[in-house]
Amino acid sequence: MAIQKPSIPKGTRDFSPLEMVRRNYIFDTIRNVFQVFGYQPIETPVMENLSTLMGKYGEEGDKLLFKILNSGNYLDGLPESASRILDPAARLVDLTKHIADKGLRYDLTVPFARYVVQHQNELVFPFKRYQIQPVWRADRPQKGRYREFFQCDVDVIGSNSLLNEVELAQIIDTVFTKLGIRVLIRLNNRKILAGIAEAIGAPEKLTDITVAMDKLDKTGIDKVNDELIQRGITYESVVKLQPILTLEGKIKSKFDALTALFNDSEIGRKGLEEMRTVLEYLKEMTLHNKFDFDITLARGLSYYTGTIVEVKAMDAAMGSICGGGRYDDLTGIFGLPGMSGVGISFGADRIYDVMNELNLFPDTIQASTRALFVNFGSEEEKYCMKLLAALRSADIPSEIYPDAAKVKKQMDYANRKGIPFVILIGKDEIETGVLTIKNMVTGEQKASSMEEAKALLS
RNA sequence: GUGGUCGUAGCUCAGUUGGUUAGAGCGAUAGAUUGUGGAUCUAUAGGUCGUGGGUUCAAGCCCCAUCUUCCACCCCA
Numbered sequence A: 001m002a003i004q005k006p007s008i009p010k011g012t013r014d015f016s017p018l019e020m021v022r023r024n025y026i027f028d029t030i031r032n033v034f035q036v037f038g039y040q041p042i043e044t045p046v047m048e049n050l051s052t053l054m055g056k057y058g059e060e061g062d063k064l065l066f067k068i069l070n071s072g073n074y075l076d077g078l079p080e081s082a083s084r085i086l087d088p089a090a091r092l093v094d095l096t097k098h099i100a101d102k103g104l105r106y107d108l109t110v111p112f113a114r115y116v117v118q119h120q121n122e123l124v125f126p127f128k129r130y131q132i133q134p135v136w137r138a139d140r141p142q143k144g145r146y147r148e149f150f151q152c153d154v155d156v157i158g159s160n161s162l163l164n165e166v167e168l169a170q171i172i173d174t175v176f177t178k179l180g181i182r183v184l185i186r187l188n189n190r191k192i193l194a195g196i197a198e199a200i201g202a203p204e205k206l207t208d209i210t211v212a213m214d215k216l217d218k219t220g221i222d223k224v225n226d227e228l229i230q231r232g233i234t235y236e237s238v239v240k241l242q243p244i245l246t247l248e249g250k251i252k253s254k255f256d257a258l259t260a261l262f263n264d265s266e267i268g269r270k271g272l273e274e275m276r277t278v279l280e281y282l283k284e285m286t287l288h289n290k291f292d293f294d295i296t297l298a299r300g301l302s303y304y305t306g307t308i309v310e311v312k313a314m315d316a317a318m319g320s321i322c323g324g325g326r327y328d329d330l331t332g333i334f335g336l337p338g339m340s341g342v343g344i345s346f347g348a349d350r351i352y353d354v355m356n357e358l359n360l361f362p363d364t365i366q367a368s369t370r371a372l373f374v375n376f377g378s379e380e381e382k383y384c385m386k387l388l389a390a391l392r393s394a395d396i397p398s399e400i401y402p403d404a405a406k407v408k409k410q411m412d413y414a415n416r417k418g419i420p421f422v423i424l425i426g427k428d429e430i431e432t433g434v435l436t437i438k439n440m441v442t443g444e445q446k447a448s449s450m451e452e453a454k455a456l457l458s
Numbered sequence B: 001g002u003g004g005u006c007g008u009a010g011c012u013c014a015g016u017u018g019g020u021u022a023g024a025g026c027g028a029u030a031g032a033u034u035g036u037g038g039a040u041c042u043a044u045a046g047g048u049c050g051u052g053g054g055u056u057c058a059a060g061c062c063c064c065a066u067c068u069u070c071c072a073c074c075c076c077a
Helices: A018-038 A059-064 A082-086 A092-099 A109-118 A163-179 A190-199 A203-215 A222-232 A237-245 A252-262 A266-285 A348-357 A378-393 A406-416 A426-430 A451-457
Strands: A045-051 A102-104 A127-136 A148-157 A184-189 A290-293 A308-312 A320-326 A341-347 A369-375 A399-402 A421-424 A434-437 A445-448
Touching: A018 A148, A018 A163, A018 A348, A045 A109, A102 A148, A109 A127, A109 A148, A109 A341, A148 A163, A148 A266, A148 A348, A163 A184, A163 A266, A163 A308, A163 A320, A163 A341, A184 A190, A184 A266, A184 A406, A190 A237, A190 A252, A190 A266, A203 A222, A203 A237, A222 A237, A237 A252, A252 A266, A252 A290, A266 A290, A266 A308, A341 A348, A369 A378, A369 A406, A378 A399, A378 A426, A378 A451, A406 A421, A421 A451, A434 A451
Parallel strands: A184 A290, A369 A399, A369 A421
Antiparallel strands: A045 A102, A127 A148, A148 A341, A184 A308, A308 A320, A320 A341, A421 A434, A434 A445
């Protein structure tokens, strides 16, 4: 058989030891914060039924789902003849639903909603859960965008209280403070966006308006207006929107302008009230990072209904590294209506990229093996295994070189793995019962007892 | 999904208007040095030039397709 060049699918990556140590540092930090705030872990399968996933992320989202081809003879049982399948005019989607009924999860929120409905009888509400698992999107890879990446989700479901929003903001602030990333936390509320759409006389165009407004800081007001017109919003409505688009600066002035605009919009007033409450709490909390009320923040996922939040690194050019919001009725579609939830998701891979770019990983996390026993042969080997066991039971990460190779080679091994101490046990040491320990940084070498060794190495 | 971009040794990259046997540095292995590493010196190994077609007397170089990389758009973590 011809040798084939090994490769992995587009947009996926291998993680080598150094990367894993650093990734685990991120996961451990985030997990600890989640636990301190009283959240409990769950996991769900990497694949879900396509019926669970389809239609939850909008039209775009359905296209980005990885579908899993059915097992067995998946062409059997097709409702129509094979010639129809081979007909180039036949729509691919039609075929897809007959030959694939499973897909890889696109995020952790929808599987969580499914989980809550299925396990509603055993859960204690409000249910606070966290979940750290990979998700898959059939996107084109680019900077900060992978086809396989990890999300770290925290959600609380079964509580309408805005205290949850406040706590989630605290979690964001705590996580990024611990990781050493300076961030800007942007907040908005979907009800405010709905209120704006209503107030300018285009309530049915909410999505179009938010998608266009979202680009304000990126493309500028002229482009946004162009897009609004292009999306079928009337000239009059666009004119009414201008005072909102040009709003800048103080939170108070935004509130004043919106209050005036929302004279006839109840939903707008509701959103504004929610935002005021959240911001007041946050002011009391004295966070380490800045937060802002940003009217242009929209967020794509269609299921958000209340507060929305997005986090960006201040010192690196990267898309949002954390985002989320409140969804009033995510479980309704699975048969459990009236269950409000709010949650956020940390993008571990983007956080990694930011920390890498800014050199934020502490050196101390790279520590692996503390000491290496040099192997001088079978006699010495046996003797070393006992000493090794003693070090290991004292929680000192240690190892023995498995072959009686040249000392140079064994030293090289220690250097390359960054092992700071080498222990040499030869005939002399076995006779005298001491350990010759060499410091690989200073080159210093001395004889120690086991007790001294433990003290030195721990 | 749209547009662009990259691919030569394990890694980083040279490679002339298409012209004999595709090079360098780093790394690897062995030795100088049989229980003492990082330095130095010497030698050795390592390539279907991403893949498949095509043009040509001749292709790493030109053309087409395809895969991959990176980037922008769309959208998003």
